[in-house]
Amino acid sequence: MPEPVDQPPRPATAGPLTCPRCGREDRVTGVGAAYLAAKAKLREETGTGEESKVTTREENSALAQALAPAPPEPAGTARSCTATLLLLGAVGTFIWGAIAGKWLSRDSAERWIPGPSGDGHVVVDPPLLHLAWISGAALALAVLLFVVEARITAKWRRRTLPGRGAADAVWSTAWYCARCGTVHFTGEPALTLQQFRTRVWSAGDYGDLARRHPAI
Structure with missing residues (x-):
């Protein structure tokens, strides 16, 4: 992921959705929404005819894992x-x-x-x-x-x-920009996914685990 360096100044009318790196908001969503959207649902079908069985399982993508609020079990x-x-x-x-x-x-x-x-x-x-x-x-x-x-x-x-x-x-108060691949909080500079993970996990008093589980 690109590092959030040389960020342009935010427009005076910029709202909370505006990415501080690219200055746009068309591909900015809440971290919670981006996290849920990044979860992949896999559909598996076994058997044929009347004995066919369809199962659906959820699998976290790399982005979903990077945005997770806690280390995986x-x-x-x-x-x-x-x-x-x-x-x-x-x-x-x-x-x-x-x-x-x-x-x-x-x-x-x-x-x-x-x-x-x-x-x-x-x-x-x-x-x-x-x-x-x-x-x-x-x-x-x-x-x-x-x-x-x-x-x-x-x-x-x-x-x-x-x-x-x-x-x-x-x-829950962070925003994710799909164009830049960065996360930001309102009025603050953009963060890499690893910086965001460390900040969130540190708030939960398990920030040391961020080094063992690096984000993408």
């Missing part, structure tokens, strides 16, 4: 999916071991082995203890991943939620 999809798979594996391994190894009941593990002359003897199948270890390890790892995910999300909320009101109050 940590994406824990990979951790959650891995934990779910491990949990299912732990349950499946335990059930398999319980049926094949018969470790839940010693009597059910007894088998009659007939002999060649009609006699025979009883044998006891040993439990499949290695399956128990695999099941337990998978369960422990799944629980650990769920706990890590919960702690990361809780930390993010503690940092952002208390200051969101103050950040939104500053964010």
